Amino acid sequence: MSLFPELDVPPSDRLFFGIFPQAPVAEAIAGRTRDLKGRLGLAGAPLTPDRFHVTLHHIGDYAGLPRGVVAQALEAGEAASTAAPFEVVFDRAASFNNRGNNPFTLQGRDGLSSLHGFQKALGLAMAHAGLGKQVARQFNPHVTLLYDRALAPETPVEPVSWTVGEFVLIHSLLGQTRHIVLGRWPLKG
DSSP: OOSOGGGOOOOOEEEEEEEOOOHHHHHHHHHHHHHHHHHHTOOSOBOOGGGOOEEEEEEEEESSOOHHHHHHHHHHHHHHTTSOOEEEEEEEEEEOOOTTSEEEEEEOSGGGHHHHHHHHHHHHHHHHTTOGGGSOSOOOOOEEEEEESSOOOOEEEEEEEEEEOEEEEEEEETTTTEEEEEEEEEOOO
């Protein structure tokens, strides 16, 4: 319990690094989501194609946008942009158990090794920029398709792939389903 409850403001802002598929790939993911939802008997509403992404590092949830953290993240993004573009392939779908609000996601196995390497390199850049405590220690890359009360089993899907040519720093307004791009870096390698 806080000594100053009036200062306990719930978080309204989230910062994260992510990758987003190009629009045609996002539309293909939306089609697969509709098919899987029907086939697996899921009831949750699919996310809109512009919301499909892979979170590389969740920097934090804040009450207001912390300018110092944003500056450090921008510095880390610039440092990590020297990487080369790479391919990602997602070839299965499954739910994560989140006690009733279960994300149903695209996942992959062999087609994500370059993504793991990039995520690690970005984490090193974050640490050098002063964000070492925000570096994700574990990384299970996925694209959330919808949320549902039911848990869907692992299901093979026709592979979804794209070339990652950029990554972004996102300011997400919590509860508003709004993403604001604060930084965008093409991969230059």
